[in-house]
Structures are given as C-alpha cells and as structure tokens.
Amino acid sequence: MQDHEFSRIERAPAYRLVYNAIEREILTGRLRVGSPLPAELQLAEQFGVNRSTVREGIRLLEQSGLVERDGGKRPRISVPHYLDLASSASRALILHSVTFRELWEASMVVEPAIAESAAQHVNEAGLAELTINLEAMETMVVRLEGGGDPDLEAFVQLDRTFHEILAKVAGNRVLALAHEPVTSLFIPTGQIILPRLKTYRRVFDAHHHIFDCLKAKDAAKARSWMHKHMDDFRRAYELTELSLDAPLDAVSLGIS
Amino acid sequence: MQDHEFSRIERAPAYRLVYNAIEREILTGRLRVGSPLPAELQLAEQFGVNRSTVREGIRLLEQSGLVERDGGKRPRISVPHYLDLASSASRALILHSVTFRELWEASMVVEPAIAESAAQHVNEAGLAELTINLEAMETMVVRLEGGGDPDLEAFVQLDRTFHEILAKVAGNRVLALAHEPVTSLFIPTGQIILPRLKTYRRVFDAHHHIFDCLKAKDAAKARSWMHKHMDDFRRAYELTELSLDAPLDAVSLGIS
DNA sequence: ACAGTCCGTTTGTCCGACAATTTTGAATAG
DNA sequence: CTATTCAAAATTGTCGGACAAACGGACTGT
DSSP states (O other): OOOSOOOOOOOOOHHHHHHHHHHHHHHTTSSOTTSBOOOHHHHHHHHTSOHHHHHHHHHHHHHTTSEEOOTTSOOEEOOOOHHHHHHHHHHHHHHTTOBHHHHHHHHHHHHHHHHHHHHHHOOHHHHHHHHHHHHHHHHHHHHHHTTOOOOHHHHHHHHHHHHHHHHHHHTOHHHHHHHHHIIIIIGGGHHHHHHHHOOHHHHHHHHHHHHHHHHTTOHHHHHHHHHHHHHHHHHHHHHTTOOTTSBOOTGGGTOO | OOOOOOOOOOOOOHHHHHHHHHHHHHHTTSSOTTSBOOOHHHHHHHHTSOHHHHHHHHHHHHHTTSEEOOTTSOOEEOOOOHHHHHHHHHHHHHHTTOBHHHHHHHHHHHHHHHHHHHHHHOOHHHHHHHHHHHHHHHHHHHHHHTTOOOOHHHHHHHHHHHHHHHHHHHTOHHHHHHHHHIIIIIGGGHHHHHHHHOOHHHHHHHHHHHHHHHHTTOHHHHHHHHHHHHHHHHHHHHHTTOOTTSBOOTGGGTOO
C-alpha cells in the first residue's frame, strides 16, 4: 500500500563518482586531451577520498578509453578510438547470438555505400594499398589452384583488410563504425564457406572488379559490384546448408 | 643498422593480467553469465596478488560490461549490451569532431533500411508504441502552432524515440548498432534546425507517413519516405547556413 | 652540447583494518 | 516437512600506511 513512488535511490560507490567527475572535466575541456592526468595523491586530496578509491576510478577511465597509460609513465588524457569501441560491440553481438542474416542484411546496406563513397574519394595512396592487397590475394589464389594447402586464416585476413582499406578511403567515420561488425564478424564466415565451396577466385575477382571501378572513379558501378559481392556471401552460405537464422558460433569464426 | 627486429616488450600491470584472465574465463564459458563473480579474496589467492590489485582488474571488467554490480551485492557476470557500447562510440565520434555530412550520409543509408525492415516485421505492439509516440508529438506540434513555448529538448526526444522504436521493430541488431549514432547525434541536430525554420509539423508529417506505410506493410514506400525524411534534415541544415563539413559541437546538441 | 648522476615524485603493489551490507546457515514456529 | 526468523560468517567499499621501481628534472663534469 504505497501511495507515493520514490525515485530510485542510487548509491554509487565513491570510485564511480570519481570517474564521473573526471569524465566531466575531460568532456567539458577543463582537462585537455594529451595532457597528463593529475597525480593520484593530488586527486585523492581534492576529492577527499583515499588513493585506492581514486585508482579504481582511474581504471574505469582507462577501460573507457578516456585515459591511456603508457608504461609506468603518467597516464595521459586521450580520446577513445571509436573503432576500438566498435570491436567491443562486435564481441557483444556474438555473445548476444547475432545471426548470419542480421550481419548479411547490414552488410548489404553498409558496404555498397562505402564502396560508392570510396570511389568518389579514392586517391593514389589508397589505390596503392589496395594493389598490394590484391596482389597478395592473387598469389594466394594461384597457389591454391595449383593444389596448395589453404591457409584460411591468412586468406580471410586479406579479405578483411581489403574492406577495411575501402572504409578508410571512403572517409566517413560513421559508416566506418557501422561497417566494423561486417569485417570482424561477417567476412570471417568465409572460414566456413571457403573450404567447402572453394570460392577463392570468386572473391578475388569481385575485389578486382571493385578496384577497377575505384580506379575509374565509377561510384555507381562500385556500389553495384559490392552489392553483388555481399550477396554472394549469402548464396554461398545457403549452399553450405547452414541456417541463416542460427546464431553464429565464435569458435568456428576463429574469434577468441 | 639493426639486423634484428625485437618484438615490442610489453609489461602489462598485474591488474590488467587479472582482467585478461577473468575475461578469458567468461568468454570461454568457464564462468557462466548470470553467476556471481568469485569473492575478491579468493581471486587474489588464486592469482597470487593482493586484493587491491584484483579490485582494479574488476573495475576494468565492470567498465567493459562483462561484470555488473548491483548495489553492494556480489557483482554478477553479464553480457555487455551492444547499445551501451555504441553510445560510447557515439561520444567518441563527437570528440573526434565528426561532421554533419558524415552523419547524414550514414543516416541516408541506415535509416531507410531500418524502415524497410520494420515494415516487414512490425506487429501490433510496435504499432501501439508508435501510436503513442505520434500522438504525443502531434499534441506538441498543435501547441506550438498555437504560439506555445517550444520545448526543443522534449520534441527532439520524441523524434529520437520514434526512430529507436523503428530500429527495435526492425529486429536487426547489427543495423540497430549502426543506427545508434543517428539517434544520439544526427537527430539532435534538430535542436539547431527546428527553432530557426519551425519545421515541427514537417517532421511530424514524415513520421506519420512512415507509420502509415508500416501499418500497410508497404516496405518500399516506408523506405522511400524515410529517405526523404533524412534528406530533409540536410536541406534544412543547409538553409541554416551552417557548413555540412564543420565539426558538430556537443554543447549545441545538448549532449554533455 | 652532451653524458652521467642524484633526488624528489609518481605509479604499481602489498598489508592490515573496519563499517555496512549481503549471504549463509541454523534454530524456531506453523 | 516447510516457511520464517535471526544471528554468525562472508563480502564489498573504503581507509591508512608502506615500499620498490620507474620516471622526470636538476645538477655536474667534460
């Protein structure tokens, strides 16, 4: 019989208050990025808490990327890198049993947009990076077609790198963020597909077509080739008779 | 003249080793999600370090979402929520001076896809949620057109909620992840646009059209209305004479 | 200008302690 | 036997102090 709803009482531990306070100082610019954090004892004195408590607060800052420690030196204030956070999010997606279908749908949306933007913004340096990547992959494909032993992990790594270079070239950090789960989760499904269907050259060809579009600055064509390339993943996955809606297994992706 | 490359020497502090060890136990399933973390003293004994050191390691786990504390109770092992990590990433984007153009380009890609998927998967409960949201917004628009005092924050919040409901209804967690910066950064630019151009009803109308498409399960139309809706943001932003390529300012977005 | 040395500061780690709260387990009532 | 109650044990959050190792900076001698 309660006739009044009390707002939930929150008794945050002191170390979290320390975290909040310092986070605020950083976000509002009173503590400048790049400068060293004040000494622990000084902070303890200012906050009126013990040094151990301050240290626990600093650990929170450290894990959230707002503070970087470099050896035994004074920790420095830094800006968290969004791609690090994105890869944590990808790991979380795996733990939440994300499905192949979800990843595929997202890749069909994000990657073509990245290819399009990359075609518009690509420069010599980007093309050079892509060339190196393509040559490495071609070497590997030729070796495999000669009956070589497949090094799946290395192949998938080259595949990922190709798409990462594209995302970098596209020059859109929000799209790069959206694209992170695609490289770290979707493309590694190749580890399941490739050995069963031997589609190595098909992947290489797709990359090469996209590369040509970039060189020709043909954004529309780049988009459409990438679209086809992503859809190939689904078709191949279906041929393996795995369910699109079954949760992906971290182990079989070689993600630990 | 160095003929041998030494691998970089890494001297991680003990608390980080503790973090790594426990993280591993969780990811490999030896520590089950939902169960309480072993007592600090027990961990300290097992790892052969002091309890303070263990505690610092636990703070790292806490911030990365692998451990959840609930009051003074035993911290429990949990799965990090990807949306929390995404909102950290959004904050990082702001600190990295992300531009309106980047957010807009991403929104033009992600939001129409979400609308399309939402139209395919929407159910009664989702429509009900959207109805409540729309009614609240209509009330506010009518009040504003009657000369009422604009509560920008509340309006933007309703706008965000509409898009968040859509993302939830779409049922794709990877797209939801990609869409997070759109709600937490892009839509709040309305705080800049709305008071200058008074486009309240225009926003409401767009939402209503999208809602109708969902009710009719017309995915293609939902996509196209959302596309138009997002592009409206750019057109409005350009009319304010702000540069699309200038970094967004956290303060003016009401993000602290 | 440069290398080496000394010294105060700071971080990383350990030890011990205690209040507040939670968990456990045993005693008790129904 | 089950449910409740209650005291004891365990656990977390915080404090205080201590010390080795590494760092930073000033000083010195060349």
